[in-house]
Amino acid sequence: MWTRPRDQQVGLPTHTLDVDRVRSHFDFADLGRVVTNNAASTQPPRELAALLVTLTKGYENVHRGQSIASQQTTELFEASYDTFAQWLNAPSRRTIATYRNTTEAINAVMYSLLTDFRDGDNVVTTMLEHNSDFVPWYGMCREILPRFGRHVECRLARFDHRTGELDLDHLAELVDHRTKLVCVTGASNFLGTKPPLTLIRAIADGSGYRRDDGSSGSLLLVDAAQLVPSSYVDVQRLDVDYLAFSCHKVLAPFGVGILYAKERLLAQARPFLYGGDMIATGRVAPDRVEYNDLPWKYAAGTPNILGVIVSAYALRLLPDLVGVDGSTRWFTSTAPLPAPLVAETMNRVGRHTAELTDLALCEAMSIDGLSCYGPAAGLPRSPLLAFNVAGVDPFALAENLGRLGVEARAGCHCATLAHRDLGLDPPASCRLSFALYNSRDDMTYAMDAVRRVTDQLRRRPGLT
Known part of the structure; x- marks a missing residue:
């Protein structure tokens, strides 16, 4: 203050x-x-409302449909994942999962990691967090895992009451060799604080936590709901393991949340939701179920098809609104978005x-x-x-x-x-x-x- x-x-x-x-x-x-x-x-913006009207004329469900409408809608839907990846400078669509909002995306991470926590592990988050980046971890540590006899601690790093800045020394004290995950906001929706993610990445890397694959260091999740709408976010440069944001804070009128995660994490993790499109076609038997390829492994059931498409086009419209490149209309272009x-x-x-x-x-x-x-x-x-x-x-x-x-x-x-x-x-x-x-x-x-x-x-x- x-x-x-x-x-x-x-x-x-x-x-x-x-x-x-x-x-x-x-x-x-x-x-x-x-x-x-x-x-x-x-x-x-007005263009997105008009786009929705246009899309509904040829709307069909995605994947596995043989109609021309289904194939065209599928093409637009899948291209949306490419747009989300390009916007974050992520390696490919295989690192993207869509949910209803940031809250659901963070919950998806929690449920996917749930059974990987070992007795005595801890999660470190901060007093700056939106409830959506605290309550899931509170629930996991206090309500879910204790029912299975597993005890995991949720630790909270403090902030400076005068400046609103995260106390990095306190965060570093809380992170130790049993810290599986560090969760931090990219920008506070109350104080406005932008914690230094590069320094937090270094703290997480230096934890000494032994992962199942033999590597060491804590995973890092960033709640970027308030960061992405007004900042350039390069997930490869930041080296985050997970990052989530909501498209309804970036001009889109629909409930679509984006989760970025490193491909190896998505490949090895269990899905948050089961059924429908996350199952490999024809790969269900009484004693075996095989999951779909990434990113569809994390697309259970019929997704918010039009919401995802229009949300991707909201990002493609932004360069046109801002006037960065007058020679190209990115909203109507299918070209990849250059970083x-x-x-x-x-x-x-x-x-x-x-x-x-x-x-x-x-x-x-x-x-x-x-x-x-x-x-x-x-x-x-x-x-x-x-x-x-x-x-x-x-x-x-x-x-x-x-x-x-x-x-x-x-x-x-x-x-x-x-x-x-x-x-x-x-x-x-x-x-x-x-x-x-x-x-x-x-x-x-x-x-x-x-x-x-x-x-x-x-x-x-x-x-x-």
Whole structure:
């Protein structure tokens, strides 16, 4: 938590995106909406709605169908996995599995690893985590494995209450030769903190945990739900074992979560869900079942076919919206997405959203009694600010902002551990979060609304 003196000046960087051009692809602005709850879910561009209508005309189920419609839908569906892999600079589609969201993807990792934990092992995660990267491990350690007489500990690394930064020394103390898995957020959805993943990878590698294959080191899982929407993420450079994110935070309107995992891990692991497409064709007998090839080994039943396809096209649309390469329309192209194109696209998005966030943080600090949480303006953070105002209920604040058209969010944001660790009572804050289509006018209006609502609620104590 930090405050800024009113006379402190912060340099204002120039715009990094043609925001008017970006916004012309969306309908929400015409409705007078100031969309600043993007950490929860982003708005879908018009092209994706039109694509859905087009796809439904030739829609069929995928794989094993003989109709032309089935074969065409299968081709689009499988190509979507290539797009997801290219976006993360993953080696191939064989490293990708799709689920409903980040939460389900992390649960899939937990259930796949469940029987591999040995008695006396531990999992290390952090107080920064979204509930979805703590509760599955809590449930595994406290509720599931004890029923089988196996005892695995879930350890929590602390963070600096003033800066919001992860305590790497404490994390390193918790990681030992019995740490099978280290789980960490790539960017906090409350504090905005971006833990240094390269250093955490080194801590995990140095644990000395003996794996079944004879190698050593702890596995590393990254919850990238808040990292992928505004950053370039190269899973090979980061050398993560698992990484999960949700497409509904990257413009897609559907419930699709992406899990990246190293191919050898997916090849040797047991699936999370059984049945349907994860079974090799014709390979079921009373005494033997054979699984499908990767990545379909992790595609039980009929998947969210249209959701997966449209989510992949949401990523392909991003370079066009940002204007990285004017010579190619990537949304209508079937060419592979080059890593430099993806990197430049997300670097532009990241610069733009970082600019808005820094400006908003500086505006926030001019409001009497307001306290922001996490890294200060100018430091790396995800594009959001969570705050409280002394004497003002955060739920009342968010509700009244909504009446002015500002779509904020109040609550613990599923980051309950961090809210409680900060001693917040109730464990809640108000949050604004930005995306590529937000303008400076959005930010200015939102912060002016925070100031107005705060003043109104203070004058009417019964509403606070």
